[in-house]
Amino acid sequence: DGGITQSPKYLFRKEGQNVTLSCEQNLNHDAMYWYRQDPGQGLRLIYYSQIVNDFQKGDIAEGYSVSREKKESFPLTVTSAQKNPTAFYLCASSNQRGSAGANVLTFGAGSRLTVL
Amino acid sequence: AQSVTQLGSHVSVSEGALVLLRCNYSSSVPPYLFWYVQYPNQGLQLLLKYTSAATLVKGINGFEAEFKKSETSFHLTKPSAHMSDAAEYFCAVSDPAGNNRKLIWGLGTSLAVNP
Numbered sequence: 298d299g300g301i302t303q304s305p306k307y308l309f310r311k312e313g314q315n316v317t318l319s320c321e322q323n324l325n326h327d328a329m330y331w332y333r334q335d336p337g338q339g340l341r342l343i344y345y346s347q348i349v350n351d352f353q354k355g356d357i358a359e360g361y362s363v364s365r366e367k368k369e370s371f372p373l374t375v376t377s378a379q380k381n382p383t384a385f386y387l388c389a390s391s392n393q394r395g396s397a398g399a400n401v402l403t404f405g406a407g408s409r410l411t412v413l
Numbered sequence: 414a415q416s417v418t419q420l421g422s423h424v425s426v427s428e429g430a431l432v433l434l435r436c437n438y439s440s441s442v443p444p445y446l447f448w449y450v451q452y453p454n455q456g457l458q459l460l461l462k463y464t465s466a467a468t469l470v471k472g473i474n475g476f477e478a479e480f481k482k483s484e485t486s487f488h489l490t491k492p493s494a495h496m497s498d499a500a501e502y503f504c505a506v507s508d509p510a511g512n513n514r515k516l517i518w519g520l521g522t523s524l525a526v527n528p
Contacts, residue, residue: 339521407454
C-alpha cells in the first residue's frame with residue numbers, strides 16, 4: 298500500500314541536542330511538507346519542497362532544517378536553535394500534477410517530540 | 414488574504430444526533446475548500462473537498478458539506494453521529510492556483526460523541 302512513513306513515532310530529546318525526523322513516501326508525489334501541530338494552534342508549515350534538491354521555508358522555519366536529496370525522502374532536523382521544540386510533527390505529500398488547485402495532502406502518522 | 418475560522422473549538426453531541434461543524438472563510442477569489450479529520454495521535458485524512466463544481470459535497474464516513482458563497486461558509490454535517498466520529502476536524506482553504514504552500518488551516522474543532 299502506498300503511503301507516508303514517519304519515524305520515530307515518539308522521540309525524547311535533551312536540551313541542546315539536534316534530532317532528525319524521518320519522512321518517506323512511496324506515492325511518487327512531487328511535493329512534500331513538514332507541519333508542526335500544537336494544541337489549539339492548528340497546523341503551521343515549517344518547510345516544503347516541490348521538487349528534488351529544492352525546498353522553501355514555511356511560516357515557522359527558524360530552528361529547523363531539511364533536505365530533499367531523493368524524491369521519496371524529506372527528513373526534518375530540529376536543531377538546538379529551536380527554543381520550544383516539543384510538539385507533534387506531521388509530514389505530508391501531494392501530487393502537483395493533479396488538477397490545479399485540487400491537490401490533496403496525504404499525511405503520515407506523525408512524530409511526537411518531547412524535550413526533557 | 415485568505416483566512417479560515419472554525420467556530421467552536423469543542424463540540425459535543427449525543428450518539429445518533431446531528432453533527433454540525435462550522436467553517437467560515439475569507440478569500441478575494443473563489444476558493445478551494447477542504448475538511449480533514451484527525452484521530453488521536455494520527456495524521457490527517459481528507460474527508461471531502463470543494464473545487465468549484467457542485468456546491469454540496471459528499472465525503473467519506475457519511476459526512477457532507479455545502480459551499481455557500483453568500484455566507485462565505487463551508488459547514489460540515491453528518492445526520493447521525495457515531496462514537497467512531499470522535500476526532501479533531503480541520504477546515505482549510507486554498508486559492509485555485511493550486512499552490513499548497515498557501516493552504517490556510519483553521520484551528521480545528523474537537524468533536525466528542527456521548528453514548
